[in-house]
Every structure is written in C-alpha cells, then in structure tokens.
Amino acid sequence: MSRNNISLIGFMGTGKTTIGRNLAKALNYEFVDVDRFIEEQEGMTISQIFSCWGETYFRQLETKALKEILQKEKQVISTGGGIVIKEENRQLLMEHSFVVALKATPRNLYFRLKESTTRPLIQGPHPERTIRHMMHRRYPYYNQNHFSVETDRHNVADSVSLIMENYMEKRSAL
Ligand SMILES: Nc1ncnc2c1ncn2[C@@H]1O[C@H](COP(=O)(O)OP(=O)(O)OP(=O)(O)O)[C@@H](O)[C@H]1O
Ligand SMILES: O=C(O)C1=C[C@@H](O)[C@@H](O)[C@H](O)C1
Numbered sequence: 001m002s003r004n005n006i007s008l009i010g011f012m013g014t015g016k017t018t019i020g021r022n023l024a025k026a027l028n029y030e031f032v033d034v035d036r037f038i039e040e041q042e043g044m045t046i047s048q049i050f051s052c053w054g055e056t057y058f059r060q061l062e063t064k065a066l067k068e069i070l071q072k073e074k075q076v077i078s079t080g081g082g083i084v085i086k087e088e089n090r091q092l093l094m095e096h097s098f099v100v101a102l103k104a105t106p107r108n109l110y111f112r113l114k115e116s117t118t119r120p121l122i123q124g125p126h127p128e129r130t131i132r133h134m135m136h137r138r139y140p141y142y143n144q145n146h147f148s149v150e151t152d153r154h155n156v157a158d159s160v161s162l163i164m165e166n167y168m169e170k171r172s173a174l
C-alpha cells in the first residue's frame with residue numbers, strides 16, 4: 001500500500017466527493033475526483049460520454065485516468081461508483097493507495113440521489129430498485145478495502161475524523 005494516497009470507493013451518493021473534499025483539506029492533500037478528471041480530459045460530461053460512446057468506452061477512460069492519477073502522491077482520490085467493477089482497477093487501488101469504502105443503505109442513497117440528473121445509470125423508472133440490484137452485485141467489490149465507514153451512522157465530519165485516525169494509525173504501523 002502506498003503511504004500517501006487515500007482512495008474513496010463506494011456506490012453513487014455514499015459521499016466520496018463530499019467527504020473526500022473535507023478529508024483532503026484536513027490532511028492538506030490534493031483532492032482529485034476521477035469523474036471530474038475524465039470530464040476535463042474529454043471536454044464532455046459523464047452523461048454525454050455514456051450517451052455518445054457507451055459504458056464500455058467510459059470504463060476504458062476510467063482505468064486510463066486512474067493509472068495517471070495514481071502516479072502522484074499526497075492525494076485524496078474520490079473514485080466513480082463503478083470503478084471497482086474491474087479487477088485491474090481494484091488491484092491498482094489497493095496497491096497504490098489506502099482504500100476507504102463508504103457505505104450506506106439503498107434506501108438512504110435513494111433519498112440522497114432522487115433529485116440528481118447527472119447519474120446516468122440511475123435515471124430509469126425505478127431508481128431505488130436499480131440501486132438495490134447494482135449494490136447487491138457490487139457488494140463484494142466494495143468489501144475489498146483497508147477501512148470502511150457506515151455513512152448512515154456518521155455525518156461528514158465524523159467520517160472524516162474516523163478515516164484520518166485509521167489512516168494515521170495504519171500508516172505509522174507500516
Ligand atoms: N453521512 C453522510 N455522509 C456523506 N454524505 C452525506 C451524508 N448524509 C447526506 N449526505 C449527502 O449525500 C450526498 C453525497 O453525494 P456525493 O456527491 O458526495 O456522493 P458520491 O459518492 O461522490 O457520488 P458519485 O459516485 O455519484 O460521484 C451529498 O449531497 C451529501 O451532502
Ligand atoms: O456507479 C457507477 O457505475 C457510476 C458512478 C459515477 O460516479 C460515474 O462514474 C458514472 O456515472 C458511473
């Protein structure tokens with residue numbers, strides 16, 4: 001595990017961007033959001049990439065972006081919710097960063113995301129059911145981590161403190 005990068009993984013809406021920004025500030029690390037990095041490189045939004053080129057192409061861009069981002073250190077990396085689907089990405093993350101999984105129930109995620117129009121995979125007619133199905137399939141992948149936080153039970157500030165404590169502890173034990 002690299003000593004100097006923290007990656008946040010988890011389903012859409014678990015708080016990777018919100019917690020990530022605060023964590024980066026607290027550690028004086030750079031904050032990098034993989035989705036935003038891809039959007040800047042491509043000059044298109046994630047929704048546009050999905051609708052013009054499809055998910056498979058997006059997944060290729062995502063792995064390319066991850067490799068580039070992981071070259072640097074002292075970063076909090078907020079990943080896309082589906083990055084863990086690929087074994088290659090899971091290995092890259094575990095090898096080059098301290099991986100923190102953020103968790104929440106499908107019900108809470110539904111309430112957090114129901115007004116969102118920027119998440120193409122949950123724009124269908126039954127978003128809560130879709131979240132439940134996708135979460136079920138991805139569950140084992142989110143469980144490959146160095147530390148996890150239940151965001152149903154901890155607010156943003158508490159989650160940041162818990163992650164910092166655990167990161168410092170495990171880093172000094174290396
Ligand atoms: N305990 C909590 N921890 C984190 N976020 C919370 C919590 N409770 C409510 N929220 C809200 O849930 C939303 C989380 O959205 P955010 O964009 O940070 O998620 P994300 O994991 O980055 O999603 P995506 O994968 O789609 O980018 C924010 O509006 C945040 O304020
Ligand atoms: O869960 C997912 O598969 C995704 C989550 C978002 O962060 C984006 O990366 C994209 O909308 C796909």
Ligand SMILES: [Mg+2]
Pocket residue numbers: 016017018033035078
């Ligand atoms: Mg995000």
